[in-house]
Amino acid sequence: MFTPSMTNGEIEAVAYKDFLEIRGRVEIAQDKFVQRVRYTPPGFRALHSLQETHTLQTRSKNTWTVCFYYMQTTPTGIVSVSSALYTLLPRNSGTDYLFMNNLDRFHLEILSSHFLRRYRERYIDPNQILLNGLNPAIYFMRTNGDRSIAFYTPNTWTEQEKKDKYIFVSDQGLQVATMVGRVETYITFMDQENLSDYRAKVYEEEQLFREFENSMTLKGDKQMPFLRKCYREKDEMREKMYRFMRRSLKSDKTYKKACEMFEIMWNTMCELVEFDAARRSKRREKKQELCIRIEDDFISFD
DSSP, rough: OOOOTHHHHHHHHHHHHHHHHHHHHHHHHHHHHHHHHHHHHHHOEEEOGGEEEEEEETTOOEEEEEEEEEEEEOOOOOEEEEEEEEEEEEEETTEEEEEESSSSOOEEEEEEHHHHHHHIIIIIITTOOOOOTTHHHHHHHHHHOEEEEEEEOTTOOOOOOOOEEEEETTTEEEEEEEEEETTEEEEEEEEGGGOHHHHHHHHHHHEEEHHHHHHHHGGGEEEEEHHHHHTTTTTHHHHHHHHHHHHOOOOHHHHHHHHHHHHHHHHHHHHHHHHHHHHHHHHHHHHHHHHHHHHHHHHHHH
């Protein structure tokens, strides 16, 4: 059973035993939930049928809660669902939330009470997000699937902290976390309003890099909105990308090579946007010519 005085190593050992014990039960419950959603016609899906909660007791006398929620059904009929498997760990400073969301391998994530207080103060409350009874910890896990590790470590961190700690970046803000063994603990949350000027710039650079990465997975016209945005703000965007590369690439040789590749990509992007703009302009001209001809035909007919 989890107790407030446990070390990270002790928490990991107990959680791993629980994981091995309940993983199969969670998978069976998830399969049943998917089947219920699949065979319920869309028009008959009430809100309660799109999510489901179970409690699981382990031999260690821990009570875990698993929440399933429906996400989407693909055109080919594949039902996509997500889940959160968690339990509470009361401590002297507040209540931590322990998550084991990956059923394929053991990975324990702890949202500390301090992290959750900062998350509520700096994101939930200022953005007036209506949780409708949903716990902030569950909301964080549901809405931050896009988080990725930033190429940034504060200069104030010691060498040991740089080894143990890192920063996640997501659309909601920055999250400082640490990994000890197979236990990942979220320490604090920072949104853009609470960042120093330098960290705010870092956040912008990281977000821009993620947008570039995401745009590379798109094809054809789906890429164009982002490329047009880069072109409109090309001086500012270009500067941000150079700052990002200078900060994230420590070797001068690697930095120089990255700059050369970036210039090729940047010039290609500008050519694509200019070509697209010329093509759209010709289309407009043809439409105008067509409208004029139709109008002339009507006049002639009169």
